[in-house]
Amino acid sequence: MHGAADLRVNLFPAYANQIYWLAIGSAAAAIVGAPAALIAWARTPYATGQGEPPEQPVKFDHRHHVRDEGIGCEYCHGGATRSARAGVPATSVCVGCHAQIWTTSPELGRVRESYFTNAPIRWRRVNALPDFVFFDHSAHVNKGVGCVTCHGRVDLMGQVYQARPLTMRWCLECHREPEGHLRPLDEVTNMEWTPDRPQDVLGRELRASLGVRSIVDCSGCHR
């Protein structure tokens, strides 16, 4: 038999209860909170890669070329209307103009070096989709989806950064109701276009005229 006397001492001070409830409460909060935090975190611009212009080998300024010189998107990214990939201009496209102007500018050193040593300029990809997503520019560009819809106001970007989350959820919103995001074909490269009539009215018309389908089948993008 155990001596009964020495067992009487109280085990915990009064304030121990508060600590106890705090511990249990925080454990419960962690179990519920951690996944919620992860879910929220996955939607932050940092996670989706928005807003951080990667370091490019040549400091190409879209503002100057698009706004000041008025060069259209298709001049350098002409592939968009014919191929899945819009393409990035070959060095020869840059040298087309820069053989005459800014021929000695240090900024264009890498361009000249690339042209004469036949070594391509290794640009850093900005709007990167995972390998298992097969995005087709020509399908979108020919159906009234403007460049600005997915790439944002590139004509205002000193250095190009990813403007949209490019998550599947974001793509699906447009795939479900394309009416909200369509524009006339000749306005596709117009960064400053705004609909003259309410977007849903114009959108329904364009959807009918351009034959835009709402593709939500998985093999539309994953194959």
Add this chain to the structure above:
Amino acid sequence: MGEVIIAELDSPERVVQAARSVRALGYARVEAFTPFPIPELEDVLGVRRTRLPRLAFVAGLGGASLALLVQWWTNAVDYPLDVGGRPTSSLPTDVLIVFESAVLFAAITAFAAVLVGSRLPRLHDPLFDLPGFERTSLDRFWLLIRDAYDDDAGILDEAQALLDAELARLGAVVTRARLTEAGA
């Protein structure tokens, strides 16, 4: 707060009789501490029947409806997909998770209700300071009379003497103690 009388008995039958007589004497705030559950004590001490089953049932319903809602909304509304030509939402396939979710919510609620009902979990309780309280989980059966010295009218004035006589008759070890704060 205040003075309490503790009667320590050594068998379930005696503690039930002691409780009956204490209640007969008009004491209202009486508690018993026993090593194992004694159903008769609950009637004698007038313990209200707990609302726990009803609470668990409601929680179960909540779980069931939540499960049904989630399954229907995700598979039939948010991203309806043609899966094997089957309907996008059908009760026979949903009912299993509905039942599981109902059971889960009911069980968690029941467990929580048992603890919260007794204002557990706690580490410190003034009752633990009472000498010999640890024996109540071993083999001693306690009666705790909280309103022994309250002077409201309910209690007969000569109750004190009658009480001591009755407890002595039952072989209870009676002690008086001071409870530091309003331990439940």
Add this chain to the structure above:
Amino acid sequence: MSAAAAVPPRPEADGELPVLEHAGTYAELTDELLDKVLRPPRWMRPALLLTFLGSLVLFAAIAYTVTTGIGVWGNNIPVAWAFGITNFVWWIGIGHAGTFISAFLLLLEQRWRTSINRFAEAMTLFAVVQAGLFPLLHMGRPWFFYWLVPYPNTMKVWPQFRSALTWDVAAVTTYLTVSLLFWYLGLVPDLAVMRDRARERWRRRAYAIFALGWRGSARDWHRWRIGYGLLGGIATPLVVSVHSVVSSDFAIANLAGWHSLIFPPYFVAGAIYSGFAMVLTLMIPARRLYRVEHVITTRHLDSMAKMLLVTGWIVVYSYAVEAWSAWYSGERYEMYMTLVMRPFGPYAFVYWVVIACNCLTPQIFWWRRARRSAAALWVASLLVQVGMWAERFMLIVTSQAHDFLPSSWGLYRPTVIDGALLFGTMAFFLFLFLLFLRFVPFIPIAELKELKHRVATEREERVHG
């Protein structure tokens, strides 16, 4: 200190064997049960070490599988499920008897459940922990396990709730949670006893943290009894639903030998059958080593043997129904699977092991002497467990091996990793079980005292008429 004299079992009121033969006082009973924990037996430490090493084998096999690929197992096309899912169904089946004893018999107010219900419920918990390993480990890309849960992701894609695997996730997590709560609620009063009776201060503090400040007032007991009864009430249909969901992993498929309506009841009966076998396998040695034959009496052995017999016959009936319905349906594939492939195909050996272990072994329990001999029960329980594992393996592998197109017929051969996982989970199960025996009284003290009180009052009434 064992107070019980070797008193011959006195017939109970209803002519049954006594449920409890303990002459001592409540204090003696409590301390006797507490000594099992406060003064652990000599073999506890080496046993813990041995089973811990076994668990390391399990974790090594898991790590190797996850980093290299499911290819390290023996699975192939057509037999894409083999040891992994067999172990899952076997382990969760074993768990069900624990809940059955602690919950269902609680509703039936069977006296003999009292002393073994925590023991069985703990077995459930650890069996479900083993079972829970496999649905995740079995996946090709286990690091995306969270896609089985309907959480709002950046892809707007949700799990597919027509599949039995999503039901499994819900069923197993619910079962684990309910078993844990039910087990822990029953344990709280005893943890309070440990808090009050342990010697060292730090040990009492530790138990106090887990005892949640239990006081044992009449109000607390009332709420506890109702709550415990309610959880028991909820857990009983849960058992049936969980193993029906597990059986639906096969029943919703269209493989010959899998998609038959007998599967849910068949699997539930099989589960309880293998569960009782595991309870017996663990209880008989524990009873002897801890010398608690007076608390877990021959009455328990007898009742458990009867349960084995009953569920055994349900399983036999299920085999018969499966074969008969295949023959009666006249469907070529079902007839081939149940009447040709299983008994005489490449895995015929497994089929006959199943028949021997599951159908023949329990027949010895028609005789009372067999029902009461601990040795016979222990051997029978081992055979039944082997038989039930073999039955799951046979059901799962044979149906996939010889499917509809003969061109895709193929066999499965287990690899070392398959074996390591199976024995690793057994070792890990025993390790967890020994930890339970080491730190928590495996016989419920409060419930036993209540039983002792009730048995004593009934004996008084019988004597004094």
Add this chain to the structure above:
Amino acid sequence: MTSAREARAFDDDDDPRRRRAAALAIALEDARDPIARRDFLARMGAALALAGLGACTRAPRQEIVPYVVQPPEVTPGVPRHYATASTLDGYAIGLVVESHEGRPTKIEGNPEHPASLGAAGAFEQASVLSLYDPGRARAVTERGSVVAWSRVEEALTRGAWTSTEGKGLHLLLQPTSSPTLAALLDEIRERLPRAAISFYSPTAPENAWEGARFAFGRVLEPRFALERADVVVSLEADFLTTGPARLRLARSFADRRAALDAMIRLYVVEAICSVTGAMADHRLRVRSGEILAVAAELASAVGLPGLPGGVPPTLRAAAAPHRAWIAATARDLAAHRGRSAVIVGNSQPPEVHALAHAINAALGNLGTTVTLAPSPVVDAGGPAHDTARLAGELADGQVDTLVVCGTNVAYASPADQSLGELLARARQSAYLGLHADETAAKCTFVIPEAHALESWGDTRAFDGTASIVQPLIDPLFGGRTELELLSLFTTRRDARAYDRVRARVHADLTRGGAGADLEQRWRRALKRGIVDDTTIAPVDARVDWAALAKRLARTTPTPPPALELVIRPDPRVHDGRFAANAWLLELPHPITKLTWANAATVSVQAAAQHGLETGDEIELRASGATITAAVIVVPGQADGSIGLTLGWGRTRGAELAHGRGANAFALAAGVAVAPLSVDIRKTGARHDLAITQRQRDLAGRDEDILRHATLEEHRRSRPPPRDEGRRHLTLYTKEPREDVHQWGMAIDLTRCTGCGACVIACQAENNVPTVGPDAVYLGREMHWLRVDTYLVGDPEDPEIAPQPMLCQHCETAPCEYVCPVNATVHSADGLNEMVYNRCVGTRFCSNNCPYKVRRFNWFDFHRGEDATRELAHNPDVTVRQRGVMEKCTFCVQRLREHGIRERQGRAAAPPRTACQQTCPSAAIVFGDLRDASSDVARLRSDERAYAVLGELGTEPRVRYLARLKNPNPELG
């Protein structure tokens, strides 16, 4: 093997293409650092995700590398197609190759090419993988150490032969039909008249050439027009899968097979089971040695009026037991005068070929179903094809300089000629080869050969049509073509292959008249893959009966040995030249379904007699040499014959095939060599044979799986009314949508020969990995499309029935509702989509698929891939990771590409799946079910159409058309 880095140090030659290639090789070498970037990500991703932190990481930065000067015709992302041709034993098959940004990824047949008609066989489909084989020879070496090309030029152009008008110079080439190479060889002969030029290939049709000389007095090659034939008799001729016109014959045979009102009938006499044997209505199992007697018996049964004295009875004696069968066949032939054909395989002696020509002449087939024309192969039937002269000169040391081009003579020549050892006798020798193989080990110089897809050249089809071989990519490892190497022995030493070919083709074009628009017609020939009017006109040949009679009288039939060893080219590695190609190594043999090895095939009775069963190891002793090989029991093989295929047991130059299978050449055997007498001894050892289909019997489920019948049975038992009308009970009423295509497929089992070309085409199109023999043995091969071959009919002499089995894209797919994460769902246009990035690999879908056509990535099969090997991947299809399920997708990348182009008004022809496009016998038809005029819709409603396991309620989108045979009523 030397690394690219060493190659660069010594490669100082001027050709810009080769410098670019060297730079590319180095870039690939750097890209293959120990933990490749992609692999590190997968491992990192797995670890992070396991810790539940998968959502925190961001995709690492990738690069976009544009051109410096973008070629005008290239638009990144849009594939281009170029016409070229591949050559096997000198005969060409025209191809069209898909190229992504200068990287060839997929080969298709050239519809306009006479030998292809749009189809491509397994060898052609798999050649794209040989291009990117990291095991290829990478640098010019001299006795193992890397040297510069200039060293080779200087060494090879100096030697005793320069002063003796080429005496001592010996050129050993592969048989070729290339006009440019022929012109170059003439140049060499004119400059060095005493130089010796010989051609060697173990599978060259020498017996056929010799046989033609017996019959017609000169070397002519028969061309068969089966579309005009009603009865065909094949004497051990596997014309459906071997021979230069195999694809064309398969198409015409299948066309006449599927025309039920005028169904062609095929008799086959053979020892070893072959694909053509499987398609036969009547198949006579005799030993290969007895076929001469059978041919003689057939000739006398048909009656050769022109032959003085008739067919000598001694020849016919051995065919006595089969007289009835042969007589019935002869009667059938006689009943179809002018509309029948007798075809003889290369393995048969010349006399059998002569007799066949005689029979064809007697039946009036010459000019209608059989036309004869000179061979496009240079010096066909001439002495140059005999290596005995080379062996002799080497033996007595007269060879000063030996140049071996492309033919691995050390390995692939019968052991008794021992060419392997003799090579060392030459003072100096140079070997031009794709791999540093057995012959390279014995030569002083090893020069990497340019793969067909990397080189300029030209080649001619079986009917002489010339095709220009144009490169799709710069030589990856600085390889050179035969033309460039042999130019060393001409005056214009540094002439480039392009210039030579261009000059040669211009000569052909101007021969036809106007030389003005030469450049424009050159471009047209390049674009179409055919040079106009270069076909060789057939000759009105007459059988020289007198010479034939004399010849037959002189032939004394040697009694066939008790147990004969019959040697055949392997349907996967041919004579060993494709042994480094993983796709071909893993392609199941059409009959035995064995992968990654060859095996001695034994008949059921012979196996019982010697106590053998599949997997046992036996020791074969023939002509003094012994080899060990595994055994496979093949029902339907002649009892006295043991079959073994060439090309296995390689020791060098084919990393993947080293030590696999038995080397038949070691037994002094060859295709043209008469069957050897062999005795076998069971060694008691066992082999784990990687067989993809172990169960060959249909277990009584013919009605559900593979319906087969004779034409009469089919006509008599009109099938029950279409069950399409009476829709069986289903809970799921889902009508296909009208506004999108509804894709479906029909496979005509009467047309399908089971050749396996579709399996390789599917593997090439969809980046399907190979898994190796151990994984195949465990049942983990990854082919999305497999050809199940069942044995139907009487067990003693069963019929082999192939059935291509792929995902059926069921409308109520059992695999879809069991997937817990929506990784496999149904698209609006009827495809069962498999989303690799969503799959978590529970594999329930594979269990629930009754057709078992789903494949699982048990390991990361693409992890160990060399950076060069990865260039072979199709960029439009995801490369799957470990733990992901994959299956046939009906080439969804082609469907989506077509859908996008169609909606922009740029649509070309309706899309075709890779298997449909390459199928030689056009057995697979794919199309839109909604369009009633499409072939697939017509075939689905054909009375022969049925769904495999239809009553399971899966509603498959693939329908099979029952397999019919047209047996001769007389023979039952």
